[in-house]
Amino acid sequence: MKLNIEGLLVYFPYDYIYPEQYSYMLELKRTLDAKGHGVLEMPSGTGKTISLLSLIVAYQREYPLEVTKLIYCSRTVPEIEKVVEELRKLMEFYSKETGEKNNILALALSSRKNLCVHPEVSSLRFGKEVDGKCHSLTASYIRAQRHSNPSLPSCRFYEEFDAMGKQVPLPAGVYNLDDLKDFGRRKGWCPYYLARYSILHANIIVYSYHYLLDPKIADLVSKELSKKSVVVFDEAHNIDNVCIDSMSVNITRRTLDRSQANVETLQNTILKIKETDAAKLKEEYRRLVEGLKEANVARETDIYMSNPVLPDEILQEAVPGSIRTAEHFVGFMKRFLEYLKARLRIHHVVQESAPQFLKDIFEKVCIDRKPLRFCAERLRSLLRTLEIADIADFSAITLISNFATLVSTYSKGFTIIIEPFEDRTPTIANPVLHFSCMDPSIAIKPVFERFQSVIITSGTLSPLDIYPRILDFRPVTVASFTMTLARTCLCPLVVGRGNDQVAMTSKFETREDFAVIRNYGNLLLEMSAIVPDGIVAFFTSYTYMENIVASWYEQGILENVQRNKLIFIETPDAAETSMALEKYQEACENGRGAILLSVARGKVSEGIDFVHHFGRAVIMFGVPYVYTQSRILKARLEYLRDQFQIRENDFLTFDAMRHAAQCVGRAIRGKTDYGLMIFADKRYARADKRGKLPRWIQEHLTDGSLNLTIDETVQLSKHFLRQMAHSIHDISNCNVQCFCQLNLSQEDQLGLSLLTLEQLQSEDMLQKIAQIAHQA
């Protein structure tokens, strides 16, 4: 259908639209109009992706000079592919409606591992191996060497692409990862480089967060993207952690050892080159004297996105004399490594700020701040000069040099923690130096500064005001949308007590309490008897899960549960977990019924959807607080309090509740789905916890469903499940995304939670829609 969103003609590829989608598009349009940033929360399964795509594509067509590019960032490869498929549907609709051929180029970009078509390279199993191998075949100096020595191996796809591919741009269309591969195979061009090259002129790019947020990758891939782009971060509830991870460095003794080896290799290579080709080193020296002028020019003309690892000052200055020659630099690195080694040789925990660290290093080994700052850039230049093929081998020394640059550049927002052993194994010495970023805004700042609109969206972003604070930006729109439902298909319940009235909580003081564990067990047992097919239970941590399960085993609870359902457990091992998941789904499918015990913040809680019968109930045992004894966390909390005036407790609760919401949100993946959400901890009933749940869950959490006993929960659940099952004969098993073939006999939903064009244009519906968006 064609919609009129405040004067903008939007093609929407379905015959029906949810009211909240309309409302979402309205807000989005206002954000784009204002050329500002936005934070939008809308529950999963309500068609967020298609609303985003249709509106932004329409905007692009209407104002081609205002918005030139859409950059859509998602988390995982399957999600990326799903987005591209939606986009394809939209494009087909466009060409059907307008009758003209589309000139929009949209493509997905992923790592070499997912895009490589070289028969040998693509068969490698790990991403790193693929990258390394690819590099050894396609690096520029390797290819230069090949001119003199044609017997060296090469990648014919890259050669072909380099020779032909750059002249003709990729024809317009929608390219998923597989399409790119097919295209590459047909033409004999390397799909990865083709995609990387094509993103410069593509209208829509779909790729992973890291291409924008991780400074190392962003510098390679995304720095030339146009300023007039709209950036969308989907599933962005964890975006602050992604930012922090991309800026943090952990150095262990192993890293140091490997760097040591790297330095040795460098030294040898330098010696060799000196004998054969001293001119090259001289040339490099000359370049370094002149400074990194080219980069500076580029930045001034605003072609590139700035890189947080490469601070502005560096560009204006020449590389300091002490590390200008190759030998001196290697010597410098050696000294730095020795210093780090000495620092790791400790028996107690040390925590210090970056300036303290710099002062210490100056006193001990006379390393100044300035050369440290140039470390990363200097190393890169050296590696280029020395023509080292296998970059993967030098990851350790690159890491160290990045650390050196970061520590000397940022005096605020980072902390250095040196721990002599891990918390879990206090007897085994395993010193680690955490250089930890505490301010997610450092990594994301260039993105906000460079692009005119950045949209942060997810199913669970509540409380909405905290994201702008921790990411340090000013949004023009902040809104949360609820699901309009023809039937109440989600049933959140807070279970606070057992039948014996003992409070249920995973609070630290009582978590070992026998009565609490027994009550948790009883809850699981009772639920296993009344919930059909699949139940997913989340614990707060692996250790807690292990303790509880062991105790349940002793009490015979597990045995009783197993009479009703099979039990599967998530483990930190990915292979084991995916095996368990597979079997779990099989058991749900054939009527045996199963329970999956997993961990909040684990793999299951983030990436896996439990559609329909795979998750009829989610039980959240306890409040998933992050491990508060960790020093990194403590430092971060302190920083948040000092810099952003966010109290520790607020942040911890916020973090716990967003993970809890993520976990329980796994069960509902659309309006036709239904599921119980059981919060098994009395603390959820408190206003500060409840208030931080997303609005679409809060809405259904009435006073009557708070602080229940197990018995009451069972009765309510039974009632709910029957009520929901009542309309099952209408429910065809439909894909979550395709709400076009809505079941629940469409007439029931029509007009209430599903609108046709005519209904949408009616006056009172527009008023209703205005209420959906909740301005935070």
Added chain:
Amino acid sequence: MDEEPERAKRWEGGYERTWEILKEDESGSLKATVEEILFQAKRKRVFESHGQVRLGMMRHLYVVIDTSRTMEDQDLKPNRLTSTLKLVEYFVEEYFDQNPISQVGIITTKNKRAEKLTDLAGNPKKHIDALKKAKDSTCGGEPSLYNSLSLAMQTLKHMPGHSSREVLIIFSSLTTCDPANIYELVKTLKALKIRVSVIGLSAEVRVCTVLTRETGGSYHVILDESHFRELLMFHVKPPPATSSSECSLIRMVFLFSLPPGFPQHTIASISDQDAKPSFSQAHLDSTSGGPGLSMGGYFCPQCQAKYTELPVECKVCGLTLVSAPHLARSFHHLFPLEAFQESPLLLHHTERFCEACQGELKDKSVFTCPSCNSVFCVECDLFIHDTLHCCPSCIHSRSAP
């Protein structure tokens, strides 16, 4: 309280939020919606029988009753098993009333296996006796969908192609314990055109959803006891025959007890000196039961085999033996009474009383017969469509002149 002295005491029952039923609900709208749906469903039974649809009049139905551990649950009073058996009893009676030329068999499943309670037969008495006996049996273990379905399939697959083959499962448990992949069995069932319907007593189970969808049956989950009853009664009506089912001319013989010129059915009287008790063919097969000797019975006109009950397929010559009332009673399915038009009471100023029961019209809507324009209340409308199958007012007006 006085009416139902046998009912469990309040404190023995589960925790119920009785006050919520009374809630005037403005925000939730759920309760109202469900009631609306229920009312619609009530009317639907009337509506659905419309149009000229081919119905599978000769039905072979296996009722599978789950007697697993979960049947001891007390959410139906006094417990699920007793309540279910009582309703099934009622269902069997009703079934034979409406489908006299059809047959029913009962299977129970517990402890991971399935047992035949009664074979396919056309006599309600035997089934009801068996059901009464089953009330005392204990529940235990897990049910097995696979075993019960394959047991039902073994018999049903030999039934003639023109009859409808059906299985109705009353499923209380949420799990099933199967010896093999049930989806293979579902494929076989589909190929054999066996329709499987499920009534769930607790919640929607995925495997049942797939099973019923694939085989073309229906799947419902009960809300409470009255809803359960309604759902069961839904299965009394013959289902539309699948277009692929065979059409074959069957030879059917009507057996009469009168007039004496056709003495197929003879009731031995004391005055009849020649009368000798003889064995019925049916009793020869069944190992159980009494001595099997009886005085009266029906004799097949073709081979003179004797049967004590009808309808039956002659064991000797394969003739279908029915009595005339049987067929007559199936007749109304072919020419169902048209649905009455529903209209709000306010439009009817002239009619104050229901044509049938003569009670005052109080409900918000009334029902009008399209042919004679008589007005009926909801209760009478249901009664006419469910039981009478003809409009009393129409008959009255037709016979009057």
